Amino acid sequence: MVFNSLQFLVFFGIVTSAYFLLAHRFRWILLLAASCYFYMAFVPIYLVILLVTIIIDYWAGIYLEKFEGRAKKLFLAFSLIANVGVLAIFKYYGFIANNVYHLAYLFGREVHLPSLSILLPIGLSFHTFQAMSYTIEVYRGNQKAERNFGIYSLYVMFYPQLVAGPIERPQNLLHQFYERHVWDSVRVRAGIMQMMEGLIKKVVIADRLAILVDSVYASVGTHSRGQLLLASFFYSFQIYCDFSGYSDIAIGAARVMGFKLMDNFNAPYTAKSIPDFWRRWHISLSTWFKDYVYFSLGGNRVSVPKWYFNIMLVFIVSGLWHGASWNFVIWGFLHGIFQLIGFTLNRFFPQLAAKYATGLIRGIFYRVLTFSLVSLAWVFFRLVHFSEIKAYFKQLIFDLPSNSLLGMNSNEVLFSILLVFGLYYWDFKGLALRNIRSQYFVFLLPFLVAIIYFFGVFSLKQFIYFQF
Amino acid sequence: MKKLLAVLVFVLCAGLLMVSSSQSGMSWLTHARYQPNSLLGSDKYLYGDLYGISYLSNFKYIKDVSAVRPDELISKQKDISLYVIGDSYFYSSFEIIPAYFERVNSIQFFKWDHSPEVTFKFTQARTKRVLLVESVERNVLNLMYKERVAAIFEKPEVIQNKSVFAQINRSIKQILYHRTLEENLSFALFDLALFSKFKELKAELNLSLFGREPAGVKLAKSKDFLYLDQTVDSVADGSSFQVVSEMRLAELVQNMRQIEDYAKKMGFDEVIFSFIPNPVSVLATEDKSYNQFIPRLENKVGSIHFVNPTDELKQQAKQNFFKSDSHWNQRGAKIWLDLLNKQLLSLPK
Known part of the structure; x- marks a missing residue:
C-alpha cells in the first residue's frame, strides 16, 4: 500500500x-x-x-x-x-x-x-x-x-x-x-499539514520531475550534454522530494495519532559541505551508521589513517545498504572520498573550511559545489549498469550529436524548474506547512488539495526508497 | 463532538472499503451510478470510453449505445450453432441473439478475460458447430494461444502453474485486498458527474500548457479522434506502428492452426478467425506508416477462415468509428457483420 x-x-x-x-x-x-x-x-x-x-x-x-x-x-x-x-x-x-x-x-x-x-x-x-x-x-x-x-x-x-x-x-x-494520546486539534492539524506537504513533494514535484528523468535516463547515450545535466539536476530533487515526501507523510500520519517520530531531512541541498549534507539527509540512517558502526570502529579517536579507513568503510557499507549492486558501492565510495578530501583540505587549509563560508558569494559557492558533488554521486545511484554509466559520461564529455526528446515540452520544463526553485526557497527559509497557524487550516486544506489535484501526476508511482 | 467526528470518519471509510472490496457492493454502486438523472450519477461512459479516461471536453459527444440493427437474413436453413470468443467489439455492438447471423440457430458468447458465470457446453441438437474467434488488433499477439482458448472451455487451472507460496500469497491478497480496490475506490469517490468539470479543467490545463495528453490516451494528429495510447505508441505491444517481423507472423499463424486443431478435437466443425483493426490503423491520421499487421496476416493464413474488415472499414473511414471511444460505431460494426455473414453463408453445409 x-x-x-x-x-x-x-x-x-x-x-x-x-x-x-x-x-x-x-x-x-x-x-x-x-x-x-x-x-x-x-x-x-x-x-x-x-x-x-x-x-x-x-x-x-x-x-x-x-x-x-x-x-x-x-x-x-x-x-x-x-x-x-x-x-x-x-x-x-x-x-x-x-x-x-x-x-x-x-x-x-x-x-x-x-x-x-x-x-x-x-x-x-x-x-x-x-x-x-x-x-x-x-x-x-x-x-x-x-x-x-x-x-x-x-x-x-x-x-x-x-x-x-x-x-x-x-x-x-x-x-x-x-x-x-488524546485528540489534540492543533497536533492533528499539524500532522495533516505535514502529510499534505509530503504529498505535494511526491505527486506534484517528484513524479513530475520523474517524467523527464525517466525519459532521459532510459537512454543516456542518445541525449545531449545539456539534457543529461538537466536530468541529473532534476533527479537530485526527484529523489529528495520522493524520499522526504514519504518521510513527511509517515511523520505526519504518526503525529495525527500523537506519536513523535524523528525528523529525517533538514533542507539537505542548502548544505555547504558534504558532512553538512549528511547531517541533513536521511538523518535516521546516517545517525544509525554513526552511532552503531562509526563510533564502534573508534570514530575519529584513532590514528588519521584508521580514521580515514573508518569513514570509507561506513560510506561503502551505507552504499551497500541501499542496494546489492556495485553502483551503490561506488555511490558510497564517492561520498567517502568527498569527505576525506574535505577533511584533508580543512586540515591543511583551515581557512577554506565551509564553516567559515559566511559571506553571500562564498555561501553560494559552497552550496553549489556541495550540490554538484552530491548530484554527481546520484548518477551512480540512478544508473545500475556500467554500460549506462559509461555511456552517460561519454556523452557528457564528448556531447555527440543526438536528437532525443526530453519527454516534456519547454513549458513543462520551465514549470518543473520553477517548482524546484520554489522548493529550494521553501527549504532555505526553513518553512514547513505543519508550522502554519492552525486557524488557517480550514482555508488552506482545500487549497492544497486543489494544488495536488491540478498539478499532481497520478501514476501510483512507488516511492524510490521502497526498494531498499 | 470529537468522538462524533471520529465515528463519522470511521463509518464513512469502513463503508467505503466494504463496498469497494465486494463484487456485490460494486455492482450495486455501478447500477446506482448509471441511473439516468441521478444526482450522484457518473457520466464516465456516457460520452465514450476514451472521454471517460481523458476528460477532454472537446470530445464530449453523447455516445449512441444502441445495438446494431440486423438486416433481414437471406438464409432459410438455420443449421449452425455459433460459439463466439470475443471482446467488447462484439458484445457492445450486438445483442447475443441468432437474429444477426446467417444460418445461426443458437449462439453462446465467451469473453476473452474469462466469464466464470458462463459455462461452456454444446447444444443438444447436432447442428454445425462453428467457433468464431474475434479480437481487436491490439490484443491479438497476446491472445492467440491455444492455452487461452482452452482456459475458456476447460477449467482455468489448466494454465495456472504457481508455487505453494505464490498460491498462499494470492489467497491472502484475494481475501484482504480486492484485486481492483484502487480502481473501485476511485470509482466510488470520484466518478461523479459533479467532478467532471474539474477533471476537464485539469485535462485542458495539461494539454494546453504542457502538451500532455491524459495517461492512456493519444490525440490524433488530425485532432478529431482520440486513440488508445497503446495503439499509437510505436514500441507498445499491439500498436499499429510496432514492427512485427515475418517470423512473428508465421508463429501467429501456427498458433491459429493449433487453436483450430484444438477446437476441432473439441467437436467444432469450423473455426473462423476475425481480427478487428485498431481505429488508428484504418483512419490513417498519423504521420507514421501502418505495420499492415492484419493484411499481412491475411496473406499468410491459407486455408484458415479469416474475416478481415480493414478494406471495407477504410471506405469513408471517419464514419465508422466513434471520435471519443476505442470502438467502432454501429456503422463500422454493421460492415463487419455483413462480411461475417458472407463467410457463414460460404461454409459447407
Missing part, C-alpha cells in the same frame, strides 16, 4: 478514527493489526520473515538484560547474525553469487551457487536496522528490554515508518506506545 493511493487514504481514516475511539489499553492491538494489514498489501507471506526476526530479537532483548559478560555478547551476536542473515539471504545472496561466479571465472573456474528466485521483502533494510538498533541499545544498557511481545512487534512494524523509515530508536519510540 503506497501513501499516494486511495487505499491508504481510506486505511488511514479507519485506523486513525478507530484509534481515538478505542480505549487506551486496546490501541496497540489496533495499531499492530493495522500494521500487519499494511505490510501484507505488498507480499503477504513475507510477514512470516518479519515475525521470525521479531521473535528472535524479542527474546534476545530479554536475555541481553538477564546475562552479563560473554553470554551477553553471544546473545547480541546471535541477534545481529539473525538480522544480517535475513538481509544477506534476501537482499545480497544474488549479488554475492554473481560476484563469486565472476571472480572464479577470472581464475578459469566455473562456480555456480544455487539460484534463489525470491523477491526482496519491501522495506527489509529499514525494519531490520530498526530491530538491530533495539538489541544494541539493550546491550548497551540504554534501553530496557520490552516484555510485551505485542508492543515490541509494534516497535518494528509501526505502519507509518515500516517500509521506508525514519529508522527509529527504541528510546524514542517504545515508550510512546504506552502513553495515552
